[in-house]
Amino acid sequence: MRYYSLKRKSPDVSFQEAVLNGLAPDRSLYFPESISFLSKKFFENIDQYSNEEIAYHVIKQFIGDEIPKDVLYDIIKNTVNFDFPIIPINDSICALELFHGPTMSFKDVGAVFMASCLGYFNRNKNNKLTVLVATSGDTGGAVAHGFLGIKGIEVVILYPSGKVSDIQERQLTTLGQNITAIELDGYFDDCQEMVKKAFLDNQIKRKFTSANSINIARWLPQMFYYFIAYKQVYKQQRDIVFSVPSGNFGNICAAIMTKKLGLPIKHFIASTNINDTVPNYLANGVYNPKPSKVTISNAMDVGKPSNFIRIQQLFNNELSSLKKLFSAYSFTDKETKNAMQQIYNNSKYLADPHGAVGYLGAKLFQKEHPKSLCIFLETAHPVKFMDIVKETLSARMVIPKQIKSSLEKEKKSIKIKTYEDLKRFLNFEKLS
Ligand SMILES: *Cc1c(COP(=O)(O)O)cnc(C)c1O
Numbered sequence: 001m002r003y004y005s006l007k008r009k010s011p012d013v014s015f016q017e018a019v020l021n022g023l024a025p026d027r028s029l030y031f032p033e034s035i036s037f038l039s040k041k042f043f044e045n046i047d048q049y050s051n052e053e054i055a056y057h058v059i060k061q062f063i064g065d066e067i068p069k070d071v072l073y074d075i076i077k078n079t080v081n082f083d084f085p086i087i088p089i090n091d092s093i094c095a096l097e098l099f100h101g102p103t104m105s106f107k108d109v110g111a112v113f114m115a116s117c118l119g120y121f122n123r124n125k126n127n128k129l130t131v132l133v134a135t136s137g138d139t140g141g142a143v144a145h146g147f148l149g150i151k152g153i154e155v156v157i158l159y160p161s162g163k164v165s166d167i168q169e170r171q172l173t174t175l176g177q178n179i180t181a182i183e184l185d186g187y188f189d190d191c192q193e194m195v196k197k198a199f200l201d202n203q204i205k206r207k208f209t210s211a212n213s214i215n216i217a218r219w220l221p222q223m224f225y226y227f228i229a230y231k232q233v234y235k236q237q238r239d240i241v242f243s244v245p246s247g248n249f250g251n252i253c254a255a256i257m258t259k260k261l262g263l264p265i266k267h268f269i270a271s272t273n274i275n276d277t278v279p280n281y282l283a284n285g286v287y288n289p290k291p292s293k294v295t296i297s298n299a300m301d302v303g304k305p306s307n308f309i310r311i312q313q314l315f316n317n318e319l320s321s322l323k324k325l326f327s328a329y330s331f332t333d334k335e336t337k338n339a340m341q342q343i344y345n346n347s348k349y350l351a352d353p354h355g356a357v358g359y360l361g362a363k364l365f366q367k368e369h370p371k372s373l374c375i376f377l378e379t380a381h382p383v384k385f386m387d388i389v390k391e392t393l394s395a396r397m398v399i400p401k402q403i404k405s406s407l408e409k410e411k412k413s414i415k416i417k418t419y420e421d422l423k424r425f426l427n428f429e430k431l432s
Contacts, residue, residue, distance in 0.1 A: 001064045003030040003216065006309055015066045016121050019114070019217040020129075022210030023199050029214050029306070031313055036061055037262040046231045051080045054231065055224045058261065062220050067120060075116040079109055079221055084228045086375065089347045093362050095355060095378045096229045096242075102145050103171050104381035104402055105138035105299075106251065109225065110218030111146035117217045118209070119150045130154045130208035130426070132198060134191035136247060137164045137299035138380055141171030143211045144179045155179045155211075158191045158422070161415070163298060167384045167403055174409035181413040182425065189292045189303055194419050204426050213250025214306050222254035223261070229375060230263055236373060239266035243362040243376040245354040246270040246328075247300030249278065249307040251377070256314050256326065266372060268326045271361030273297045276330035278308060285319060296333045296388045297353040299380065331360045337392045339363075344393050352382040352389065 101108030358376030
């Protein structure tokens with residue numbers, strides 16, 4: 001498969017080159033040259049396929065012959081080796097739990113897949129490759145875990161100081177080995193800007209790539225769980241709608257991609273917190289990215305969602321066709337907390353703040369479409385946001401073993417203030 005840059009000012013590249021580059025040289029995002037429907041037979045018999053087989057069918061057209069079949073199969077086995085259960089909240093709203101992986105975030109899927117692909121591409125190279133990633137919370141932990149100990153790869157994680165939860169911070173600062181955490185005095189958008197800037201800076205000597213959802217190897221495997229979810233509910237023969245708690249819009253963009261592969265989904269909802277750039281755009285047609293605001297669903301505190309340009313591409317940049325298939329709603333922290341209480345009181349279900357935003361989007365859509373089955377994504381385990389859950393609900397939480405181990409280790413990070421600091425670090429200079 002070939003990938004082109006959405007600005008079309010850089011050459012087309014292979015899957016491998018796109019993964020290694022992260023961002024295209026013209027600073028734009030890569031996009032597959034073609035997307036084909038999967039066979040009718042596949043959809044009709046989807047319940048006879050294992051999750052691994054489903055994932056293989058979904059991804060193979062995007063990789064072609066660049067990874068041998070048996071290697072790709074092993075990569076997929078590592079990627080979808082945990083459960084993706086659907087939990088009913090009421091008759092027409094369900095939660096799709098994506099948090100049963102190693103760091104209890106849906107980002108484990110993309111991070112493990114990408115790490116395994118890079119490990120394969122770098123298998124015979126002696127030069128070290130650095131993976132540079134900005135995180136608003138969960139990416140860091142998932143990427144750190146996915147890449148831990150992978151030969152020939154260094155990981156540098158940039159996160160906004162004091163703006164990620166305690167557990168999130170521990171997951172990305174306690175692993176050691178080939179993982180370094182850098183704490184920036186600023187916001188997530190600043191981290192993201194710095195990463196983008198570093199990519200274009202030819203004074204940086206290291207060879208590096210990005211592991212943000214702009215990287216196709218993180219973005220594309222996120223399609224897997226929409227198919228896996230479909231397998232679990234398609235026999236109900238209802239209109240299926242996904243509500244995706246969205247920040248950088250990579251996950252919802254993967255959802256919409258599934259439609260291009262033929263997955264019969266009726267509608268897609270991007271549910272956001274008060275970082276409402278996209279809901280505003282749908283409401284008034286003006287795309288006006290803003291600095292991000294801090295909320296209790298911190299992994300979605302993104303004012304300039306990088307993947308939205310891919311969504312626009314999927315609809316040929318036509319707002320009217322976008323609106324037919326896609327809605328976006330924004331919710332405040334107060335509404336989110338109320339939703340967490342409502343879900344807990346009515347259904348005894350513990351939602352995390354991100355999932356609760358997804359639930360609100362599902363509920364709003366359901367009002368007008370009462371017959372549909374709305375599936376909202378539970379993108380992280382509630383224990384990762386323990387402080388907020390505790391101040392909102394009187395529920396007791398058991399700390400899962402994946403989290404416990406990182407709580408026992410010591411935090412190590414490097415504090416920086418400016419882009420120049422980051423650059424010095426990347427050039428192996430001493431930070432004063
Ligand atoms: C990253 C993240 C999101 C947002 O996903 P995007 O693909 O950036 O839109 C939502 N919830 C949680 C818990 C996350 O970590």
